[in-house]
Amino acid sequence: MKKIFICMFSLIIIHGAIAQENKTIEVNMNKVKLQFMLDADGRPVYSINYGQSPVIKPSHLGIKLQNDSNFDDHFELSGTERKSVDETWNPVWGEVSRIRNHYEQVIVHLKQQSGQKRLLDLVFRVFEDGVGFRYEFPQQPNLKYFVVADELTEFSLTGDHKTFWIPGDYDSNEYPYTISPISKVDASVLAKSATDIAVRFVPDQYGIQTPLMMKTAEGLYINIHEAALKDYTSMQLHVDIKTFKLTTNLVADAMGNKAYMHAPCKTPWRTIIISDKATEILASKMILNLNDPSKIENTSWIRPMKFVGIWWEMQTGKSTWSYSDRPDTLGADGNPIPNGRHGANTANVKRYIDFAAKNGIQGVLVEGWNIGWEDWFGNWKENVFDFAKPYPDFDVKAINDYAASKDVKMIMHNETSGSATSYERQMDTAFRFMNKYGYTSVKTGYVGKIIPRGEHHDGQWMIDHYLRVAEKAAQYHVMLDSHEPVRPTGLQRTYPNWLASEAGRGNEYNAFSNGNNPNHETIMPFTRLMGGPMDYTPGIFKIKGYSDVPGRQVHTTLAKQLALYITMYSPLAMAADLPENYEKRMDAFQFIKDVPVDFEDSKIIEAEPGEYITIARKEKGTGSWYLGAITNENSRNSIIPLDFLDKGKKYVATIYADAADGDWKNNPEAYQISSYTVNTGTKLSLKLANGGGAAVSIKPLTENDKGIKAYK
Ligand code: NOJ
Ligand code: CA
DSSP, rough: EEEEEEEEEEEEEEEEEOOOOTTTEEEEEETEEEEEETTSSEEEEEEEEEEEEEEEEEEEOOEEEEBBSSSSSSEEEEEEEEEEEEEEEEESSSSSSSEEEEEEEEEEEESSSSOOOOOEEEEEEEEEEEEEEEEEOOOOBBBBBBEEEEEEEEEEEESEEEEEEBBBOOOOOOOOOOEEEGGGGHHHHHHHHHSSSHHHHHHHTTEESEEEEEEESSSSSEEEEEEEEOOSOOEEEEEETTTTTEEEEEEEOSSSSSEEEEEEOOEEEEEEESSSHHHHHOOOOHHTTSSOOOOOOOTTTTOEEEEEEEEEHHTTTTSSSSSSEEEEEETTTSSSOOOOOOOOOEEEEEEHHHHHHHOOOOOOOOOOOBGGGGHHHHHHHHOOOTTBOEEEETTTTHHHHHHTTOOOEEEEEEEEEEEEHHHHHHHHHHHHHHHHTOOOOEEEEEESSOOTTTTOSSHHHHHHHHHHHHHHHHHHEEEEESSSSOOOOOOGSSHHHHHHOOOOOOTTHHHHSOOOOOHHHHGGGGGGGGSBBOOOOOOOOOOOOOSSSSSBBOOOOOOHHHHHHHHHHEEEEEEOOOOOHHHHHHHHHHHHHOOSEEEEEEEEEEEEEEEEEEEEEEEETTOEEEEEEESSSOOOOEEEEETOOOOOOOOOEEEEEEEEBBTTTTTTTTTEEEEEEEETTTTTEEEEEEOOOEEEEHHHHGGGTTTOBBOO
């Protein structure tokens, strides 16, 4: 990523003998105040205030090493270093085109008084919207290779906050959110009731995941997560339901260990984002700022895009990933006998390519194109898939020639069924295959128990693996969308080819389970999306009637599906429904055709987790704005001042709204589209149905727009 430093930073180093106990170190940035001290036992303690309100009460920090339980106390302070940073940088893609990185940093140098006299540095960065801190292990004589048995970081909360949580599962984030006071957390209930395809491993009844969103009784919003997760394992939280103290619970490996380290080294950042406005939680760029700049120098090949794909038809049972229902019986041509319902056949793929080309959709994803789907799931076995061997009815060369002739990019699918080892062995072959046939991006998948056996999706081995895949993909100029990985922590800044991941409960749950609650999408931006974009697969138009299971439907209105392209930002955005369902409603599909996937600016207009979100985003280079407004199961009138528009300029707003009698359950597909001229003084009044939403495109007025009435 290109860097423009507007302000140079100052560096003040205060070294030396400040080694007194009980000395309090303070770092402030506007309302956010961090305090640090050593307690009487030489244990590190920190606390955070927001204005006059305590947010994190005095809480311990520390790491427990295997074979050395004494690494969290008997420290003395051997020095501090401070610096101030104020710079801006330009992401390769994103919600905004410039990001300010403004913080005060203190590094606290600690040394153990006795025994091995080990060194530990704590680095705190205090931003206007929160605090990030990490542990650093400097090079030193008595600490080289070491195993982290536990991290002892605490977040001592000030009360029984309202919490939006999912169970602390080492293998999956694919859960609906529970909204409860922190004292009512009980992960076992949900873990037991889960009946879907994801692997589940929830070892702690009081374990929950991050990003964790909370709201205090006084109306303060607090979000806890981590940034730059690499060379370590992921952080979950153990809740003490009586004292409201959260303690780090690191995901273990097959041996029960947490992380393998080699000094000098560091942990990921622990992040606490704080604001008295929910909108500012969504606008926070702290997690991105805590990640390293891009490691990829030439990023010109990285292109955000929209795509359609052979996917929802399998999710809803209309076609299959597998080629045959009788894989052990061979036909006269030496191939297994086709089942006649295989989705990834050449003619069907061409149909999707035609649809994409006709409508300016850049990409086409095809799942089920390669051999292995007959017996892919649940057997914890190696070598399920061959990532370079198409089924006999998928003519990879003809398909890619056809796509190229229509300027459509094919998206590769590499489902590993959890066998990361098998994928690693084939990775170079797989990427060479993509290069040969013109695939510029890949969707990976990790459905199933992980191999190496005993490892978890969110443990250190897999965290290294996902990064190896991102780095390998970059070598081959391929963009990445990972499904079932650990949830993101802002690494897309460092590896901007890692456009999106799933790591959450996507729209697909409406296809094969009881679905997502109508409030789901009002929570996701405050939780899962805090770390990075999600391939949520929005855009389902046929809300009912795609499944034989009685009552199964998408839990939103059609207009809300449109609004999700704005409220759940992703540089890789699927138009997930079938072409035939779009073709019946091309007037509504126009919004999907228009909506960009890369923005100059974003305004979070109003938001309340679990209730509603309204966001407007400005397209790069055109001056057009796109707005999405969504609500939970309750209807809502949203009043939106368009004061972000350029003064003195006229625009045409096209509003895609729920019908007056719209309702996610009883009348979800009814919508109305209307166009008006608007300007910076206009106040839009949008009526959102129960479980509904509205999407609005606001484009500069042109000569072709004669006769459009002014908005009143
Ligand atoms: C689960 C993924 O989330 C989904 O998108 C994909 O179609 C299936 N796995 C098969 O790989
Ligand atoms: Ca999934």
